[in-house]
Amino acid sequence: MSRPVIGITIAYDGRREGVFSLRRDYLRSIEAAGGLPLVLAPGKPSDAPELLDRLQGLVLTGGSDVDPGLYGQPPHPRLGTVFRDRDEFELALVHEALDRDLPMLGICRGHQVLNVATGGTLIQDIPSDVSGGAVHDSERERWQRSHEVRILAGTRLRALLGADTVEVNSFHHQAVKDLGRGLRVSALSAEDSIVEGIEAEAGRFVVGVQWHPESFWNQPGGFGSLFEGVVRAGAGR
DSSP states (O other): OOOOEEEEEOEEOTTSTTOEEOOHHHHHHHHHTTOEEEEEOOOOGGGHHHHHTTOSEEEEOOOSBOOGGGGTOOOOTTOOOBOHHHHHHHHHHHHHHHHHTOOEEEETHHHHHHHHHTTOOEESOHHHHSTTOOOOBOOSOTTOOOEEEEEOTTSHHHHHHOOSEEEEOOBOSOEEOSOOTTEEEEEEETTTOOEEEEEESSSSOEEEESSOGGGGTTSTTOOHHHHHHHHHHHHTO
16 A cells, blocks of 8 residues: 655755755654655745645645745844745645645644634744743754643644643744634643644644654654654545
8 A cells, every 4th residue: 555645845944045955854754654755845836736636645844934924914123034935835835735625734834834824923023022931942952842832622633642731842933823714722832822733623634833743753752643643644535
């Protein structure tokens, strides 16, 4: 039986102009979950339908900030580098995937892209805009956990993780603000209630998490169930 093909978006390397980069952890996580990873470099938004014809699932990865013009806000003074072509390409992928009910997992930036694609907005800089906010942009190793997240009852995320609290890593300065259409919150930071998880209200597999579960693919007690979930959902289509 062939493995479900799971598309994985890829980021620009902010240190080297014209170069894409992707952490191997994403590939290994999909492989460990029984899927066949296929890397999707930013291209023309109009290519989204043809690309998704080849996929059974989609993983939206981390990276640069999303252009706030795409959710109707002026840029914050602490906005990082944005790549509008990547934003527009990934938004087109999400819109097309939602139309097809294609399983999706959004990670960090990808979680934010899911929200923006459905009409939501973002906190552009947590340290500036959230009074008393926790430290979410950790300087620890990728696989080191830095804060606790509460997983809300009755959510798909709770069913996937089988726990009401988890310790996660954290490498972001932006977060979900106003929730997109058809989404619900599935997890919150225990310290400051920053949104750490979102998912589709309907039965489809659309899950976003603000942390980086892929970094634990070779660590005990990781988050492999998230990748297994999107692969299983893809296999069942």
